[in-house]
Amino acid sequence: MTLSNLYPDRGKVGRTPALSQRADEVYADFMSDTRNQLLHAHWKQMSERGNAMMATASAKIEHSHAGVAKAREVIGDDLYLSTFLRVKRSCQEIYKQRIIDSYGLREAEFLRRLDDAKKRGPGTLTYDPNFVYPDYAxxxxxxxxxxxxxxxxxxxxxxxxxxxxxxxxxxxxxxxxxxxxxxxxxxxxxxxxxxxxxxxxxxxxxxxxxxxxxxxxxxxxxxxxxxxxxxxxxxxxxxxxxxxxxxxxxxxxxxxxxxxxxxxxxxxxxxxxxxxxxxxxxxxxxxxxxxxxxxxxxxxxxxxxxxxxxxxxxxxxxxxxxxxxxxxxxxxxxxxxxxxxxxxxxxxxxxxxxxxxxxxxx
Ligand SMILES: C[S@@+](CC[C@H](N)C(=O)[O-])C[C@H]1O[C@@H](n2cnc3c(N)ncnc32)[C@H](O)[C@@H]1O
CATH class of the missing domain: 3.40.50.150 (Vaccinia Virus protein VP39)
Known part of the structure; x- marks a missing residue:
């Protein structure tokens, strides 16, 4: 028995295949609510706070190694901003991995379905299996x-x-x-x-x-x-x-x-x-x-x-x-x-x- 046979098809959530286990879905919902409460609700305030701190320190907001290092120095001791940014990154890591692991339980089956879909209409699909991606992508x-x-x-x-x-x-x-x-x-x-x-x-x-x-x-x-x-x-x-x-x-x-x-x-x-x-x-x-x-x-x-x-x-x-x-x-x-x-x-x-x-x- 392959791993994917152990997990029954749970249908779809809207237009998206459901995750392999109910527990994964509940967890993803929890992460979504967490992001709303801890990130989206504070984005504007945290943006303004960070921009003001950089201005007070006369530090330029610049996407370079030196610019980012300076920003870390300026906001480093600020509990609100450091926590906000840490939560932002951690949420991202956590929910993405959970989704990957969950679909991964049925990966072989999903790949077969994607292959089968190639022949389906009413639209078409064209790609090069040997396509070489540029590094930036x-x-x-x-x-x-x-x-x-x-x-x-x-x-x-x-x-x-x-x-x-x-x-x-x-x-x-x-x-x-x-x-x-x-x-x-x-x-x-x-x-x-x-x-x-x-x-x-x-x-x-x-x-x-x-x-x-x-x-x-x-x-x-x-x-x-x-x-x-x-x-x-x-x-x-x-x-x-x-x-x-x-x-x-x-x-x-x-x-x-x-x-x-x-x-x-x-x-x-x-x-x-x-x-x-x-x-x-x-x-x-x-x-x-x-x-x-x-x-x-x-x-x-x-x-x-x-x-x-x-x-x-x-x-x-x-x-x-x-x-x-x-x-x-x-x-x-x-x-x-x-x-x-x-x-x-x-x-x-x-x-x-x-x-x-x-x-x-x-
Ligand atoms: C943020 S997603 C946006 C997808 C979609 N437009 C949407 O509304 O959700 C960016 C997409 O751009 C594609 N992409 C990145 N570089 C590209 C390029 N040079 N040419 C075409 N697509 C590219 C990625 O593969 C990805 O699917």
Whole structure:
């Protein structure tokens, strides 16, 4: 008898396969509530406290070895901040490992199901089993062991992991549903071909396909495990999304092909040179009059550092967000303009998030 036969299929929690044991699920719920109580509820206060302490010490908040060392020195004796940051990291380690261990009890069975799903429609799945990942994509992002590319169940781990991370806010993909509804479209109204870059497990892509059922939806990501699971997940919902493995910086599509391109939380997870190449590629594959919507961390503004503040700096240093600090301080708006886009609108739906709606000249 294989290990996976010892654990019966417990069905799904919403759109996500249930963990292998009830006890794991209860524990994940506990971690989600704990994060809400100990982290989300204090984020703003702790951010302000850290930024003020750095200002008092005349210390620059800077993502470098020296900058992080200085920040540790400044906040080191502050019980509130040190505890907050320790809890943040420990929660992350604990819930991720529990999810990995739990799905791991049935790993062989899940891998078989992912293989079986390859043949299922209504969408399609394309990837290269011999794909060689660039080093920047191999980091253990969010301190998830294996990151996006190094664990065959990374897509499932991301799905359950983000449900804990969002503290219940993304049940049934509620967040992606809302953002898909708010995603701006080309001014001439034509939406026949859509592309998502860095689609992960396809939550936004599925919702955009629901919103525009007659349009073609192609969802690309660099990671095989993410799109393998994304394809299975969308097939289970009977949604026709076409998943393809493709780095955003080398898009294998003809010029002027898409009406609408969008990304959600990809850009703060890639290095700036990759971001710049991606912007050029998106501009190339968009048709004249087409629209690119960037849903990502808000850019730092004078007096409002947001993620560029102390808590963001320590997230970059200790919580597996190596590229985020650079992203929020890189002036992505100017980079978008340099790549040829006109920024139609900027929307700030939350403290952390910002949308930039960009058009390619018609
Ligand atoms: C934070 S996840 C976002 C996934 C999804 N958009 C969502 O809304 O949940 C970032 C995704 O970007 C992918 N990624 C990282 N670098 C990439 C690149 N150069 N090209 C395409 N995808 C990339 C990762 O594999 C991961 O699935």
């Amino acid at each position: 191999k980091v253990h992002i969010h301190i998830q062991p294996g990151g996006y590319v190094g664990h065959p169940l990374a897509g499932m781990l991301y799905d359950y992991g983000t449900s804990v991370f969002y503290g219940g806010e993304n049940a049934e993909d509620a967040l992606h549903v809302r953002l898909a509804q708010q995603t701006a479209t080309p001014l001439d109204g034509k939406v026949e071909r859509m592309l998502e870059i860095g689609c992960g497990i396809g939550q936004m892509a599925c919702e955009m396909k629901r919103r525009f059922p007659d349009a073609e939806m192609i969802a690309t990501d660099i990671s095989t495990p993410m799109i393998r699971y994304g394809h299975w997940r969308s097939a289970e919902q009977n949604i026709a999304v076409h998943f393809a493995q493709m780095p955003s910086e080398t898009l294998d599509f003809p010029d002027s092909h898409f009406d609408l391109v969008f990304e959600h939380i990809l850009f703060h997870e890639i290095p700036i040179p990759v971001l710049d190449k991606t912007l050029k590629e998106v501009h190339r594959v968009l048709r004249p009059g087409g629209t690119f919507v960037v849903w990502d961390f808000a850019s730092a503004e004078p007096g409002k550092p947001g993620y560029a503040g102390l808590v963001g700096l320590m997230d970059a240093a200790d919580n597996g967000e190596p590229y985020a600090h650079a992203f929020v301080t890189c002036n992505v708006e100017k980079r978008l303009e340099d790549a040829g886009f006109t920024i139609r609108e900027r929307v700030k739906p939350g403290v952390m998030m910002g949308a930039r709606v960009c058009d390619k000249a018609g």
